[in-house]
Amino acid sequence: xxxxxxxxLISALLIFFSVIVTANEANTPKALKFGSYQTIIDQQxxxxxxxxxxxxxCASCLKEMATIKEIHQERPNLPIVMIxxxxxxxxxxxxxxxxxxxxxxxxxxxxxxxxxxxxxYEIDSKWYGEIPRLYFLDADHNRRGISGKISKADWLELLxx
Amino acid sequence: xxxYFQKPMPSQFTWLFILAxxxxxxxxxxxxxxxxxxxxxxxxxxxxxxxxxxxxxxGTLWRLFPTEKNIFVxxxxxxxxxxxxxxxxxxxxxxxxxxxxxxxxxxxxxxGRIHVLYYADEDQQATTYFSYSDDQGRSFSTPILVSDEAxxxxxxxxxxxxxxxxxxxxxxxxxxxxxxxxKLGSGVVSLYYTTFxxxxxxxxxxxxxxxxxxxxxxxxxxxxxxxxxxxxxxxxEKGIRDHALIRLLDNNQWSKPIQAITDDWRVDACPxxxxxxxxDDQGRSxxxxxxLGEQRQGIFYAHTDDYGHHVSHPPLPLGDPSQLxxxxxxxxxxxxxxxxxxxxxxxxxxxxxxxxxxxxxxWSQRKNVLSVSGRSAHPKLLRKNKKAFLMWSTEAKGLQLxxxxxx
Numbered sequence: 001x002x003x004x005x006x007x008x009l010i011s012a013l014l015i016f017f018s019v020i021v022t023a024n025e026a027n028t029p030k031a032l033k034f035g036s037y038q039t040i041i042d043q044q045x046x047x048x049x050x051x052x053x054x055x056x057x058c059a060s061c062l063k064e065m066a067t068i069k070e071i072h073q074e075r076p077n078l079p080i081v082m083i084x085x086x087x088x089x090x091x092x093x094x095x096x097x098x099x100x101x102x103x104x105x106x107x108x109x110x111x112x113x114x115x116x117x118x119x120x121y122e123i124d125s126k127w128y129g130e131i132p133r134l135y136f137l138d139a140d141h142n143r144r145g146i147s148g149k150i151s152k153a154d155w156l157e158l159l160x161x
Numbered sequence: 162x163x164x165y166f167q168k169p170m171p172s173q174f175t176w177l178f179i180l181a182x183x184x185x186x187x188x189x190x191x192x193x194x195x196x197x198x199x200x201x202x203x204x205x206x207x208x209x210x211x212x213x214x215x216x217x218x219x220g221t222l223w224r225l226f227p228t229e230k231n232i233f234v235x236x237x238x239x240x241x242x243x244x245x246x247x248x249x250x251x252x253x254x255x256x257x258x259x260x261x262x263x264x265x266x267x268x269x270x271x272x273g274r275i276h277v278l279y280y281a282d283e284d285q286q287a288t289t290y291f292s293y294s295d296d297q298g299r300s301f302s303t304p305i306l307v308s309d310e311a312x313x314x315x316x317x318x319x320x321x322x323x324x325x326x327x328x329x330x331x332x333x334x335x336x337x338x339x340x341x342x343x344k345l346g347s348g349v350v351s352l353y354y355t356t357f358x359x360x361x362x363x364x365x366x367x368x369x370x371x372x373x374x375x376x377x378x379x380x381x382x383x384x385x386x387x388x389x390x391x392x393x394x395x396x397x398e399k400g401i402r403d404h405a406l407i408r409l410l411d412n413n414q415w416s417k418p419i420q421a422i423t424d425d426w427r428v429d430a431c432p433x434x435x436x437x438x439x440x441d442d443q444g445r446s447x448x449x450x451x452x453l454g455e456q457r458q459g460i461f462y463a464h465t466d467d468y469g470h471h472v473s474h475p476p477l478p479l480g481d482p483s484q485l486x487x488x489x490x491x492x493x494x495x496x497x498x499x500x501x502x503x504x505x506x507x508x509x510x511x512x513x514x515x516x517x518x519x520x521x522x523x524w525s526q527r528k529n530v531l532s533v534s535g536r537s538a539h540p541k542l543l544r545k546n547k548k549a550f551l552m553w554s555t556e557a558k559g560l561q562l563x564x565x566x567x568x
Contacts, residue, residue, distance in 0.1 A: 055431065057431070059348035059349075063429075117510065121485070121507050125507060128451070128487060129434070130432045130433065130434070132431075147430050148428035149429040
């Protein structure tokens with residue numbers, strides 16, 4: 001009896017810690033390396049998704065986050081991927097900024113290649129690096145790129161295709 | 162480091178073996194032996210490969226290079242082939258903050274004073290510190306904050322100019338007004354400035370204008386009357402982010418911003434792509450900038466003889482549009498005008514140059530002079546009396562300096 005209680009306690013603790021670990025994993029921004037973007041896209045094959053490039057030093061990006069939060073609340077099943085163009089060493093600040101803006105449950109990444117220009121080029125060879133940069137992908141992954149903060153009406157129009 | 166112990170005398174060998182770790186430690190901590198200093202290899206260890214350079218009137222090349230916790234300064238009398246021992250600027254370790262659009266600055270005045278401006282994270286992210294040396298770098302003044310609201314207002318994109326009398330001007334983007342015009346969208350800050358000279362130890366901050374696009378470096382240059390001229394990306398009506406000129410008038414008042422360039426770039430974004438300006442001795446301002454406006458996209462050159470009221474038209478497009486041309490710089494020396502910018506083909510970054518011998522009317526073919534794959538800083542043009550130099554810092558090759566003077 002004691003043994004089984006002990007087992008239950010251990011199992012409960014294990015579940016408790018695994019939940020914490022999983023939650024942390026989901027929240028901590030991941031390192032965006034060469035090839036990561038394609039992997040992110042491939043994981044959502046057959047589904048529409050939105051990829052948002054932003055930075056902790058970009059005021060327009062921070063303002064965009066209020067709209068992103070609204071869209072996320074209204075369409076929790078729409079994958080929105082947040083990719084910070086800051087250096088990976090800024091990951092704690094990136095996470096804090098996402099938390100402050102109610103977006104910490106979104107899939108989050110940070111640039112982690114010293115040659116960020118090549119990383120950007122791999123994602124879009126026409127992109128000069130201006131942010132926010134948003135990509136709307138439909139179910140067939142036809143992609144539309146937009147630079148600059150956009151309104152909620154623009155979001156809805158772009159999501160409608 | 163091994164070089165130092167390359168050819169020990171046999172009788173000394175054993176002693177050196179024992180003393181080596183001690184000697185190394187001692188030399189590293191004092192930085193007295195250049196060959197032992199890890200920061201000596203042409204800036205290869207500079208934080209994010211970003212350095213700053215300037216020529217002194219005697220032709221000495223001064224270099225600032227940041228590490229994670231310190232700012233170092235050294236100099237070269239052989240055009241960057243070898244450098245002096247490095248001198249530390251900040252006595253107390255700081256978290257140095259740096260990015261390519263927001264680099265530190267070094268300027269040497271006519272009387273040889275070395276001025277340094279750098280960013281460090283303190284109460285606010287990325288506030289700037291100023292320090293100077295009057296003894297060829299051997300000692301630096303205690304770094305002081307440039308902003309008098311450094312703990313409550315963000316500021317960045319600082320510029321520093323030193324006029325012919327040694328008066329130092331600082332310009333920066335400041336968020337202290339916080340509430341901007343909501344009609345203009347976000348990312349709008351004010352342009353501030355202050356001055357420093359031997360009589361004025363206190364850096365009294367003054368506003369020049371609001372409506373500045375927060376995340377594009379502002380460019381500054383001295384006009385022939387020794388007063389500053391500013392080229393900045395402003396946020397104009399309907400959120401258009403185009404460039405304007407502002408100058409300090411003879412009555413020491415700032416002119417109103419004059420929109421010099423009309424690209425019609427309507428965007429609420431951080432382009433992170435500031436302009437550059439150089440003014441020749443007859444007062445012609447040579448301008449280069451980046452835009453993705455309705456009118457044109459890419460990087461461009463134009464000039465103006467009346468500080469933005471009339472500007473040469475159409476602007477000269479620079480670079481290959483398929484290779485993301487960006488981050489241009491310009492330098493005018495007499496009738497000569499030199500341009501540089503970077504391009505990227507997906508694998509390597511190329512540095513291009515182009516020049517004019519008639520004050521910007523006609524131009525040479527563009528030429529690729531340097532290339533690298535991997536991280537690099539933005540290319541910069543430097544003046545050494547009548548000569549023009551291109552300076553580029555990369556992770557792979559460190560500091561590269563080439564004479565691009567066209568006679």
